[in-house]
Amino acid sequence: MNQLNVYEIRLKIFLVQNIKQECTYQVISEFIDTYLAKKEEFLKFHEEGGFKLYCFDQPYPVEKDGIYKKDCIYTIRVRTVNQELMQYFLENLSNHYTDWMKGRTLNVRIIPRKMISEIYSVTPVVLKCEEDEGTGKKGYWKKCLTFDQYEERLKVNLIKKYHCAMNTKIEEDFSLYRQIELTNHKPIAVPYKNIKLLGDKICILAEENEQAQELLYLAIGTGIGENNARGFGFVNYKYL
Numbered sequence: 035m036n037q038l039n040v041y042e043i044r045l046k047i048f049l050v051q052n053i054k055q056e057c058t059y060q061v062i063s064e065f066i067d068t069y070l071a072k073k074e075e076f077l078k079f080h081e082e083g084g085f086k087l088y089c090f091d092q093p094y095p096v097e098k099d100g101i102y103k104k105d106c107i108y109t110i111r112v113r114t115v116n117q118e119l120m121q122y123f124l125e126n127l128s129n130h131y132t133d134w135m136k137g138r139t140l141n142v143r144i145i146p147r148k149m150i151s152e153i154y155s156v157t158p159v160v161l162k163c164e165e166d167e168g169t170g171k172k173g174y175w176k177k178c179l180t181f182d183q184y185e186e187r188l189k190v191n192l193i194k195k196y197h198c199a200m201n202t203k204i205e206e207d208f209s210l211y212r213q214i215e216l217t218n219h220k221p222i223a224v225p226y227k228n229i230k231l232l233g234d235k236i237c238i239l240a241e242e243n244e245q246a247q248e249l250l251y252l253a254i255g256t257g258i259g260e261n262n263a264r265g266f267g268f269v270n271y272k273y274l
Contacts, residue, residue, distance in 0.1 A: 040145040040255030041120040043112040046138040055100040059265035061134045069130045085198045088114035089257030091156050091268040115199045115255040149274040150240045150250050158222040158233025159259035160266040174232040192249045195256050210246045213239040
């Protein structure tokens with residue numbers, strides 16, 4: 035079986051116009067999407083369903099007033115476990131541009147494999163479910179799931195991502211964490227394409243078994259929950 039690696043690209047971006055913090059999810063998604071569309075195989079990858087196996091965070095440094103400034107340079111992190119995608123990003127992402135931002139420089143590293151003590155979300159974790167009203171629309175998980183079901187959905191989601199990334203099965207009967215906690219008091223609303231997605235900040239204290247460590251390392255590269263290629267569920271980590 036191939037070795038699982040998490041690649042982290044640090045990309046410096048130059049802003050062409052001011053961007054509100056809550057709009058960065060859509061702006062960065064557009065930046066990456068339009069770059070993927072430049073090559074046929076990655077356009078197909080972008081347009082097809084399934085897990086994308088990459089994620090990104092918010093620009094840094096954070097602006098205290100919530101507005102990222104025109105003519106300033108920021109850094110974003112893009113992570114993936116897909117080596118081919120990482121190599122395509124390295125080709126020319128630093129020269130890509132949209133009406134909002136321009137790439138400048140980038141570097142890449144492999145995040146070291148060490149014993150993880152915890153992961154915690156930097157951007158809200160989104161997990162959608164069918165609403166109770168029978169509308170068929172996807173809604174906020176608290177409307178239709180217990181917390182135990184929410185925890186199980188997060189674990190199953192990571193297992194499915196692992197199957198997709200590694201093209202192999204993983205033993206599913208194991209404990210993923212010692213503790214999981216929502217760290218926000220109310221849902222975090224993020225505007226995206228004329229709707230608001232509701233998510234949560236979470237902290238997961240890791241178990242030390244092999245399967246848990248493998249999945250949580252994967253989570254660093256893919257994000258947790260859903261809509262990771264739209265900036266949700268990006269996590270940071272601490273080692274033992």
